[in-house]
Amino acid sequence: MTISSSLNASVAGLASNASRLATISDNIANSSTYGYKRAVADFHSMVIDSGKGTYAAGGVRVTTQRLIDERGPLVSTSNPTDLAVRGRGMLPVTEGSALGVGAATDFPMRLSTTGSFRADADGYLTTESGLVLLGWPANPDGSIPTLPRDSAGGLEPVRVDTNQFVSDPTTAIQLAVNLPATETAAGATGDTESLSIEYFDNLGIAENLSVSFVPTVPATGSSNTWTMLIEDSASGGAVVGNYTLQFDDTPGLGGRLLSVTDTVGDPYDAASGSISVAVNGGDVSIGIGELGEAGGLSQLSDAFAPVSVTKDGSPVGNMTSVEVDANGFVHAFFDTGVSRTIYQVPIVDVPNENGLVTQDHQSYTVTPESGPFYLWDAGDGPTGDIVSFAREESATDVAGELTQLIQTQRAYSSNAKVIQTVDEMLQETTNIKR
Incomplete structure (x- = not known):
């Protein structure tokens, strides 16, 4: 009976709007989370083939997606190693737990658009959530060696030793x-x-x-x-x-x-x-x-x-600070006025950012759907540059989410009303026997 299809369609509508409510809830909860990318729910109608003179409700199906390619506004901070990508591309990072695995040289790469990096007890630039910044180590003269751009094999955790001494003859x-x-x-x-x-x-x-x-x-x-x-x-x-x-x-x-x-x-x-x-x-x-x-x-x-x-030349000096410039070069500054380039942080670009898999702590991993990655010098090619003393805010628009919340609530109530109506109609059918 088509009346039964109406019941099933409304049940599907409840489930779909519940999923949409979950995305809205997550977006609002993370409206103050730096680097958060909002999730959206898209509805798709289902069609059941029926003969002329009848119609069977196919219902609705929902798919969710995270809009990773959306960018939130940048805000200034006081930490020189607070980093954000202005434009296309992401920063290469890895999990801090990967650093203690033997003498590993290949670190599982994740991507992130922003991070507040500070030197940990071992000198690695790490976020509070445990993500470690990756970069290419510089030669003693400050130049960056030629390394493959389609592989993360040459990337190393960025490590700054504040007890380091340096001099130039x-x-x-x-x-x-x-x-x-x-x-x-x-x-x-x-x-x-x-x-x-x-x-x-x-x-x-x-x-x-x-x-x-x-x-x-x-x-x-x-x-x-x-x-x-x-x-x-x-x-x-x-x-x-x-x-x-x-x-x-x-x-x-x-x-x-x-x-x-x-x-x-x-x-x-x-x-x-x-x-x-x-x-x-x-x-x-x-x-x-x-x-x-x-x-x-x-x-x-x-x-x-x-x-x-x-x-x-310069005498022996102590490292006093570290900064990252717009092209991704990590500069160490010493109390003698000398500065040295110690790393270069590349920008990671993929053809389809929305095809990345979302991980914890606003980080992502490459998948076949995202396409292969390429490591660019910041500001080159299609990529943006790196902004220090800055963080990227959440991409959530709270006003827009609240508007969708009202729409979702009404849609959910309407589907529940249809179920109630179908129940009453079925009750009438049962009463015919009396």
Whole structure:
């Protein structure tokens, strides 16, 4: 009987609206959950083939889906390792429990659009729910090695050691010094001009290069010649460089380097305008200027003027903070002012985000329905960038959910009313026998 189909259809309607009520309840409950993606229930009518003049109610079936591709608004925070993806793509993470499995190198990858990461007792950037951020470890020079982009095999848990010490050896020094021209003229006192330059060796120990400029005083005229002596404190004051500097005194080129002759140390490199000396821990390049060009060493007037002395390298420093930039590079900052790139966090992209399987803690795993993943540099290709000091809020629209709640309640009540009506009609049929 078609009246029986009406009863079955209404029962299906109750079950379907109960499922819709469950999604609404979950959405409202997680309206303050960072990174939450709302769930929706879609109804589909069922059709039963019937002859002409009759109609059998097929009822309704419900399917639920989580709209993972929807993005909630970003809000600012005070934690530099609070991260959110602005645009398409997700952050690679793994479960903290996976870190203790032997000497595992391949970690089960999950995806998340946001997370509040902080260093745990072992230094891993971890959320309160136990998700650990993954990234590619950098080489000692800060570069990122070339790794496959369609595999998570090269990803490692991002670990920051706040007890880490770091130093950079000095490899280059640039001098801008004026020598007094009057000291190379006949009758001059021939006073030596001195300059001390601090450098750092491979162990971060500070040493000094003592640079002395000794003028050549002729009997007549001007020699425009100086002897440059370089002594290294790490070698007990041994001379590591001895060079003869000849300056030009012709119109237009007066005061500029004319020639450099080496006695101790590597030969002068005219192309770069530098000399190289061997100090404790390696060679140091000292820029003194190109021949015939302004800059570097000069000989003018009657004053000794160390205008500028610049160098690279740094002493031993303690790590003070960690930040992630828009391209996913993780930078460690030290109290000496030095920063180093220690990881790069890629953006994970899949063709169909709604095909991902939802896991706990607003994380997801790749499935055949989502399509294969690809690891992009943040901001490249179709992906968005990474925003630090930020979290992604829930994608739930509470006002919209409450509106759907009213609609669901009415639909549920209406289906219950149909069941009541069918029951009354069946009762009337039973009463015919009386």
